[in-house]
Amino acid sequence: MILNPKLFEEVEKTPTRDGYGKGVLKAGKTNKNIVVLSADLAESTRSHWFAEAFPKRFIEVGVAEQNMMGAAAGLALSGKIPFVSSYAVFSPGRSWDHLRVAVCYTNANVKIIGAHAGISVGPDGATHQALEDIAITRVLPNLVVEVPCDALEAEKTTLAIIKRKGPCYLRLGREKTPVITTNKTPFKIGKAEVFREGRDVSIIACGSMVYEALLAAQQLAKEGIDCEVVNNHSIKPIDEKTILKTARKTGRVVTAEEHQVFGGMGSAVAEVLAQHPTRIEFVGMLDCFGESGKPSELMAKYKMDSKAIIKAVHKILQ
Amino acid sequence: MKELMLTANKIRQDVIEMLVEAGSGHSAGPLGMADVFTALYFNHARINPKKPWDENRDRIVLSNGHICPVWYATLAERGFFPVRELKTLRKINSRLQGHPHARELPGIENSGGPLGQGCNIGVGMALAGKMDKKNWRVYALLSDGELNEGCDWEAFMLAAKYELDNLCFIIDRNNIQIEGPSDKVMPLEPLKKKLESFNLHVIEVNGNDFKQVLNALEKAGKTKGMPTAIIAKTTPGKGVSFMENDYKWHGKPPNKEEAEKALKELRRQRTELL
Numbered sequence: 100m101i102l103n104p105k106l107f108e109e110v111e112k113t114p115t116r117d118g119y120g121k122g123v124l125k126a127g128k129t130n131k132n133i134v135v136l137s138a139d140l141a142e143s144t145r146s147h148w149f150a151e152a153f154p155k156r157f158i159e160v161g162v163a164e165q166n167m168m169g170a171a172a173g174l175a176l177s178g179k180i181p182f183v184s185s186y187a188v189f190s191p192g193r194s195w196d197h198l199r200v201a202v203c204y205t206n207a208n209v210k211i212i213g214a215h216a217g218i219s220v221g222p223d224g225a226t227h228q229a230l231e232d233i234a235i236t237r238v239l240p241n242l243v244v245e246v247p248c249d250a251l252e253a254e255k256t257t258l259a260i261i262k263r264k265g266p267c268y269l270r271l272g273r274e275k276t277p278v279i280t281t282n283k284t285p286f287k288i289g290k291a292e293v294f295r296e297g298r299d300v301s302i303i304a305c306g307s308m309v310y311e312a313l314l315a316a317q318q319l320a321k322e323g324i325d326c327e328v329v330n331n332h333s334i335k336p337i338d339e340k341t342i343l344k345t346a347r348k349t350g351r352v353v354t355a356e357e358h359q360v361f362g363g364m365g366s367a368v369a370e371v372l373a374q375h376p377t378r379i380e381f382v383g384m385l386d387c388f389g390e391s392g393k394p395s396e397l398m399a400k401y402k403m404d405s406k407a408i409i410k411a412v413h414k415i416l417q
Numbered sequence: 418m419k420e421l422m423l424t425a426n427k428i429r430q431d432v433i434e435m436l437v438e439a440g441s442g443h444s445a446g447p448l449g450m451a452d453v454f455t456a457l458y459f460n461h462a463r464i465n466p467k468k469p470w471d472e473n474r475d476r477i478v479l480s481n482g483h484i485c486p487v488w489y490a491t492l493a494e495r496g497f498f499p500v501r502e503l504k505t506l507r508k509i510n511s512r513l514q515g516h517p518h519a520r521e522l523p524g525i526e527n528s529g530g531p532l533g534q535g536c537n538i539g540v541g542m543a544l545a546g547k548m549d550k551k552n553w554r555v556y557a558l559l560s561d562g563e564l565n566e567g568c569d570w571e572a573f574m575l576a577a578k579y580e581l582d583n584l585c586f587i588i589d590r591n592n593i594q595i596e597g598p599s600d601k602v603m604p605l606e607p608l609k610k611k612l613e614s615f616n617l618h619v620i621e622v623n624g625n626d627f628k629q630v631l632n633a634l635e636k637a638g639k640t641k642g643m644p645t646a647i648i649a650k651t652t653p654g655k656g657v658s659f660m661e662n663d664y665k666w667h668g669k670p671p672n673k674e675e676a677e678k679a680l681k682e683l684r685r686q687r688t689e690l691l
């Protein structure tokens with residue numbers, strides 16, 4: 100797999116929200132149907148780059164996520180490609196009913212940007228840490244759910260969801276995270292990618308945990324444990340083929356995500372693996388709320404880092 | 418009055434010290450609302466720091482949870498918990514969460530952060546008070562940006578329907594929110610007329626003037642048959658000249674230098690009061 104050659108050296112770090120901001124700006128230049136909506140969070144979602152370039156196609160709705168989601172459905176039904184941008188806790192959090200009916204049931208061409216997802220939001224605390232958004236989106240029919248592993252993949256995803264008709268949810272992080280992929284790394288909605296080949300255990304991760312998984316695999320290699328690492332960015336549609344293939348190969352799966360274990364990406368993998376019963380360990384939030392703190396402190400305390408993955412691999416090998 | 422002004426000044430100093438130590442958080446709202454918090458906790462409301470959960474206490478809920486540094490500082494200065502704990506704001510394993518966690522600290526009545534929820538919770542408390550024929554009152558603190566949310570207006574209708582005269586909304590009308598001046602992000606005017614048409618008793622005051630705030634609270638207590646909404650016009654960043662009326666201070670803390678400058682100004686204001 101073609102990955103950033105400097106992965107374990109001085110790797111460049113960029114937040115995934117920047118990837119979205121760049122992507123939607125780029126697409127907006129050629130596609131005049133793209134419209135961006137913000138609920139008083141244009142700058143921190145990076146929608147403001149688009150807003151500055153195309154003020155006439157930017158709509159500031161004020162702090163009103165439900166209205167924003169419904170209005171986006173109306174825009175989509177009238178030929179526009181609206182991007183609805185806020186923090187994931189508020190949208191799809193507060194706006195979920197509008198997402199369910201006005202957008203998904205209608206199959207309206209709305210793109211939902213959930214920024215500041217995960218516990219790495221840090222000091223703002225539990226209220227602002229979306230750890231449930233994968234669960235509440237992946238249950239919705241017609242909705243595509245994407246969790247990019249780095250800023251470059253976020254940019255590719257932004258462009259890909261514009262090409263794909265219908266509702267799409269894009270989950271983004273606040274913190275700067277390593278750029279793992281390159282322009283040459285393959286990307287397709289619905290296709291998981293094997294980022295590292297291995298024989299002993301498969302680590303299936305998404306979002307910020309993909310890098311943690313690669314770190315864990317590198318560490319484990321020193322102990323003679325050979326891990327396969329899969330970037331499972333497409334939560335829905337999920338890539339059953341790749342998941343089944345890696346599970347058959349290693350016979351042991353560790354899933355890792357910055358999200359509740361209940362209902363999250365790992366649960367989606369477990370649903371697939373019910374066809375081929377496999378031992379699974381889940382790394383993620385263990386049915387509790389987060390708290391304020393530095394992102395790295397929280398990732399360690401709530402066991403969502405490379406150490407937690409290494410522990411899970413050891414456990415599954417016992 | 419002078420006593421209250423000195424207290425508010427101390428609370429503002431606490432807020433600056435907390436924010437610079439935390440390295441993140443909101444500056445403008447907390448500074449602007451320090452006088453309203455002081456008026457409630459040091460004069461008007463029936464609360465007892467020794468018995469924070471006394472059944473007969475007045476309930477003070479905060480709907481715009483991001484301004485919680487001023488809530489924490491007020492509670493600490495009033496004796497609900499040690500002032501030294503203020504420095505743990507936003508740090509790991511602290512009771513002072515970046516956005517409030519209900520009952521984690523004495524006096525914190527509600528969880529908040531997602532704007533508007535405190536407004537709904539306040540109505541629920543007032544309904545319960547009425548059902549049980551209690552004479553404690555509910556003060557629900559809101560912000561102008563938060564009035565963009567539909568759920569606030571749902572709460573106003575519910576409060577008016579049940580004639581909740583034991584409930585007083587206090588709206589921080591500072592005309593800023595994240596992306597700019599509130600009236601630009603989402604025009605609210607004519608706010609007084611809107612609220613009146615929702616059958617609320619509306620009083621407009623300068624929220625940085627103790628006399629006006631206390632008068633309004635008094636009047637709210639005497640109003641029968643309908644809830645009151647006090648529109649408290651405040652100066653965001655009040656007391657720190659370089660923060661005042663600048664929306665860019667909505668969501669950032671001062672750095673070390675700025676904090677020093679701010680504290681100097683606040684200390685000078687204190688000596689001028691003495």
Ligand SMILES: Cc1ncc(C[n+]2csc(CCOP(=O)(O)OP(=O)(O)O)c2C)c(N)n1
Pocket residue numbers: 138139140162163189193445446447481483484530531532533560561562563589591592593594595599653667
């Ligand atoms: C439901 C919800 N949506 C968005 C946010 C993000 N947010 C935090 S504060 C804020 C602006 C609120 O305006 P206001 O309370 O008037 O801000 P202040 O006067 O304190 O600067 C926004 C949009 C939020 N906390 N809750």
Ligand SMILES: [Mg+2]
Pocket residue numbers: 560561562589590591592593594599
């Ligand atoms: Mg405001």
